Amino acid sequence: MKASGTFYPTLSGRRAGQRVSHASPAKSLWGVKLLLAAAGLLFCFAASPFSPSAAHGGESGPFPHKAQLRHAEGFTLQYHDTHKKIQVLNPWRGARVTFTYILIPRGGTPPENIPSDAMVVEIPLERVVLGSTTVITFFPMLGVEDSLVGFSGLKLVNTPEVVELIGQGKIQEVSAAGEGMTRQLNLEMLFVLQPDLVMVHGTGIPQFDTHPKLLEAGFNTGVAGNYMESSPLGRAEWIKFVAAFFNKERKAEELFSRMEARYQAQAEAVRGLKERPTVFCGIPLQSTWYMPGGSGYIATFLRDAGADYLWSEDDTRGNMALSVENVLERAKDADVWINPGAAGTMDELLGVDERFSLFRAFQRGRVYNNNARISPGGGNDYWETGVGRPDLVLADLIRIFHPHLAPSHELHWHQRLPWQREKPRREKP
Amino acid sequence: MNPSATKDAPAQEVHPIPRVSLLLWFALLGALAGVFLLELCLGSVTIPFGSVLAILMGDSEVPEGWRQIVLLFRLPRAVTAMLAGAALGMAGLMMQTLFRNPLADPFVLGISSGASLGVAIVVMAAWGFGWTAFIQKAGISAGASLILAATAGAMGILSVIMALARRVESNVTLLIIGLMFGYISGSLVTILFQFTQEQQMQTYITWTFGSFGGVTWSQMTLFAPTLLVGLLLAWSLSKPLNAFLLGEGYARSMGVNVRAIRLWIIVGASLLAGTVTAYCGPIGFLGIAIPHLCRMLMKTSDHHVLAPAVILVGAIVALSADLLAQVPGARIVLPLNAVTALIGAPVVVGIILRRRHTMEVGA
Numbered sequence: 001m002k003a004s005g006t007f008y009p010t011l012s013g014r015r016a017g018q019r020v021s022h023a024s025p026a027k028s029l030w031g032v033k034l035l036l037a038a039a040g041l042l043f044c045f046a047a048s049p050f051s052p053s054a055a056h057g058g059e060s061g062p063f064p065h066k067a068q069l070r071h072a073e074g075f076t077l078q079y080h081d082t083h084k085k086i087q088v089l090n091p092w093r094g095a096r097v098t099f100t101y102i103l104i105p106r107g108g109t110p111p112e113n114i115p116s117d118a119m120v121v122e123i124p125l126e127r128v129v130l131g132s133t134t135v136i137t138f139f140p141m142l143g144v145e146d147s148l149v150g151f152s153g154l155k156l157v158n159t160p161e162v163v164e165l166i167g168q169g170k171i172q173e174v175s176a177a178g179e180g181m182t183r184q185l186n187l188e189m190l191f192v193l194q195p196d197l198v199m200v201h202g203t204g205i206p207q208f209d210t211h212p213k214l215l216e217a218g219f220n221t222g223v224a225g226n227y228m229e230s231s232p233l234g235r236a237e238w239i240k241f242v243a244a245f246f247n248k249e250r251k252a253e254e255l256f257s258r259m260e261a262r263y264q265a266q267a268e269a270v271r272g273l274k275e276r277p278t279v280f281c282g283i284p285l286q287s288t289w290y291m292p293g294g295s296g297y298i299a300t301f302l303r304d305a306g307a308d309y310l311w312s313e314d315d316t317r318g319n320m321a322l323s324v325e326n327v328l329e330r331a332k333d334a335d336v337w338i339n340p341g342a343a344g345t346m347d348e349l350l351g352v353d354e355r356f357s358l359f360r361a362f363q364r365g366r367v368y369n370n371n372a373r374i375s376p377g378g379g380n381d382y383w384e385t386g387v388g389r390p391d392l393v394l395a396d397l398i399r400i401f402h403p404h405l406a407p408s409h410e411l412h413w414h415q416r417l418p419w420q421r422e423k424p425r426r427e428k429p
Numbered sequence: 430m431n432p433s434a435t436k437d438a439p440a441q442e443v444h445p446i447p448r449v450s451l452l453l454w455f456a457l458l459g460a461l462a463g464v465f466l467l468e469l470c471l472g473s474v475t476i477p478f479g480s481v482l483a484i485l486m487g488d489s490e491v492p493e494g495w496r497q498i499v500l501l502f503r504l505p506r507a508v509t510a511m512l513a514g515a516a517l518g519m520a521g522l523m524m525q526t527l528f529r530n531p532l533a534d535p536f537v538l539g540i541s542s543g544a545s546l547g548v549a550i551v552v553m554a555a556w557g558f559g560w561t562a563f564i565q566k567a568g569i570s571a572g573a574s575l576i577l578a579a580t581a582g583a584m585g586i587l588s589v590i591m592a593l594a595r596r597v598e599s600n601v602t603l604l605i606i607g608l609m610f611g612y613i614s615g616s617l618v619t620i621l622f623q624f625t626q627e628q629q630m631q632t633y634i635t636w637t638f639g640s641f642g643g644v645t646w647s648q649m650t651l652f653a654p655t656l657l658v659g660l661l662l663a664w665s666l667s668k669p670l671n672a673f674l675l676g677e678g679y680a681r682s683m684g685v686n687v688r689a690i691r692l693w694i695i696v697g698a699s700l701l702a703g704t705v706t707a708y709c710g711p712i713g714f715l716g717i718a719i720p721h722l723c724r725m726l727m728k729t730s731d732h733h734v735l736a737p738a739v740i741l742v743g744a745i746v747a748l749s750a751d752l753l754a755q756v757p758g759a760r761i762v763l764p765l766n767a768v769t770a771l772i773g774a775p776v777v778v779g780i781i782l783r784r785r786h787t788m789e790v791g792a
Contacts, residue, residue, distance in 0.1 A: 285636075286636060286638055288762050288764075321761050322473070323762045324642065325472050325473060325498045328497065329474045329494055329498065332494055332497075354647055
């Protein structure tokens with residue numbers, strides 16, 4: 001199955017014509033079957049021995065395990081008799097488009113009356129290409145990392161299981177040029193890899209977005225918008241998005257529920273605390289201070305960790321561009337400063353701008369950054385495996401703000417910035 | 430040649446200046462003082478005028494936070510804006526005269542692109558070698574290497590242009606060559622990006638937005654003297670620059686050592702534009718707009734008059750642009766380059782439409 005598995009035509013029509021002809025002789029047979037399948041519903045059932053019944057894990061319909069969403073707001077997941085329907089609602093800031101996916105068992109027929117822009121994907125996926133690290137951590141969590149055949153920017157990866165696969169040469173580089181921010185996907189490589197799905201994230205900025213070109217080339221393209229979720233649990237719940245493509249809902253639900261419980265228990269433990277250290281974030285670039293919005297991801301973490309974020313009343317989700325004097329006035333006496341850009345030491349911070357020493361948090365050495373784990377190519381693990389483990393990120397933050405509540409926890413993604421170090425990127429809890 | 434002699438410029442017999450221009454000089458000085466004070470008073474944090482004055486007088490009764498904002502943020506920012514505006518205007522003036530082209534400015538000739546390339550290489554190399562090792566000594570050394578990189582990049586591009594200038598007669602050809610070199614350095618920067626991490630790229634991109642607020646007092650100890658030297662050098666070139674207005678042949682007949690003066694013009698313009706670009710980013714339109722504004726105000730092309738005028742007007746315009754960029758009263762800030770282009774471009778169009786022969790002597 002795997003050998004000839006590079007060829008899985010869908011009935012969406014736009015792919016079949018663009019397939020290169022290295023497919024096995026089974027191709028014509030497939031074509032006939034699919035034609036017949038499309039012609040009559042009865043034959044459809046006859047043609048379905050290819051549907052991977054093992055993955056269904058039960059007798060009661062094709063999708064016995066149904067995931068329920070509790071935190072994620074960026075996608076919906078619906079179960080029908082013959083298919084699942086996923087809709088990505090908020091792929092990027094201010095997006096006016098949504099993406100709809102119709103998931104059908106392998107060899108199955110797509111239902112009638114599906115939206116014209118819907119993409120039909122046969123599941124479970126066997127060959128996946130990822131365009132960024134935003135969802136990569138969910139693959140080993142679900143035990144489906146073996147399905148990864150390509151990734152854009154291999155040097156950015158931190159996830160240990162995936163790094164190992166890369167080391168074994170099982171995952172190909174699909175980036176077209178270098179590892180920079182403007183990297184595009186190498187379409188020719190994708191034609192060789194023949195993925196069932198290319199999962200990317202969108203930005204809404206045409207120069208950076210890869211999905212229009214992928215769709216045009218006929219690839220099934222998943223646009224994951226988990227980085228748009230403003231709550232950490234919502235972002236982590238995208239494990240169910242990935243799981244749906246592998247019929248791994250049960251595992252996803254199990255993992256997520258446990259994590260959710262741990263997260264909420266920790267948040268509950270600090271909720272009643274009277275003493276809430278004041279905190280501010282970020283660093284100015286060319287005298288504009290980019291401060292996380294009070295309704296965003298970082299702000300939610302800070303609130304749940306029992307800190308008093310100085311811009312928590314703000315309702316922005318993205319970053320706010322503030323003037324430095326504005327930040328100085330409000331945050332001068334704050335207790336803690338977190339995530340000061342790329343700084344790895346206090347000296348670096350001072351080298352950027354010696355006026356940082358005006359902040360009390362700096363004077364007292366209470367400056368923490370989330371860059372303790374960086375891949376050789378500069379990928380920050382906080383935005384990679386951290387996305388899948390909000391409970392551990394929260395534990396880090398509680399350790400920072402309320403050390404007495406977590407005396408045994410060692411900082412994982414965060415580090416207290418030290419003075420003068422010999423070598424860059426030394427990992428220190 | 431003596432810079433102080435320019436104060437007597439209005440009395441010079443070559444270009445008699447109407448007496449009204451004395452008033453104009455005072456008006457300019459007054460305007461400069463006005464926007465300078467406004468820059469110190471306005472910002473996203475509201476500080477009363479009286480308190481700002483008290484802070485400047487050294488009064489320690491004023492809240493500590495306000496003193497820090499005025500003395501450590503607004504004051505260096507205002508000084509930076511003044512110096513940068515003057516320097517860009519002066520570099521533009523020299524370029525326009527050297528190439529006898531009203532559209533010449535540090536940007537068009539690739540000086541700023543060269544400076545950008547220098548900075549891009551340093552920023553990215555710094556990360557490659559370890560940002561820490563590079564910046565560890567902090568302050569001066571890091572700033573010095575940025576200035577050196579930007580100036581070297583600027584001079585590199587301009588020297589290539591000047592080397593070619595010996596072969597080509599037409600200034601238009603030279604201008605086109607300058608533009609092309611600008612594109613080349615731009616593409617080299619883009620290629621560098623392909624091997625760059627997002628954070629470095631973000632640093633570089635925000636650098637290109639331009640800002641006067643990044644220069645701290647410790648950096649000022651290098652920034653200000655460098656620019657002052659460059660400005661004095663440019664001012665002292667007023668006489669040969671005047672000769673250049675009538676063409677190199679005329680300049681030569683006047684006894685000007687054309688080759689040497691050309692070199693000094695290049696050095697001066699690169700130092701000025703390169704230093705400003707290193708610290709504040711590539712700031713557009715000031716270099717081209719300010720000389721035109723001054724020619725219109727002073728109704729002359731005499732560099733003895735234009736040089737001090739460009740310094741004053743450059744400082745005023747740069748301060749005003751920065752004031753607008755900070756959107757007084759609001760907590761947000763706009764990229765400086767957006768503002769300079771917004772006010773600079775219409776000014777240039779208007780002036781060029783109104784005064785077709787703006788580059789001619791005495792026009």
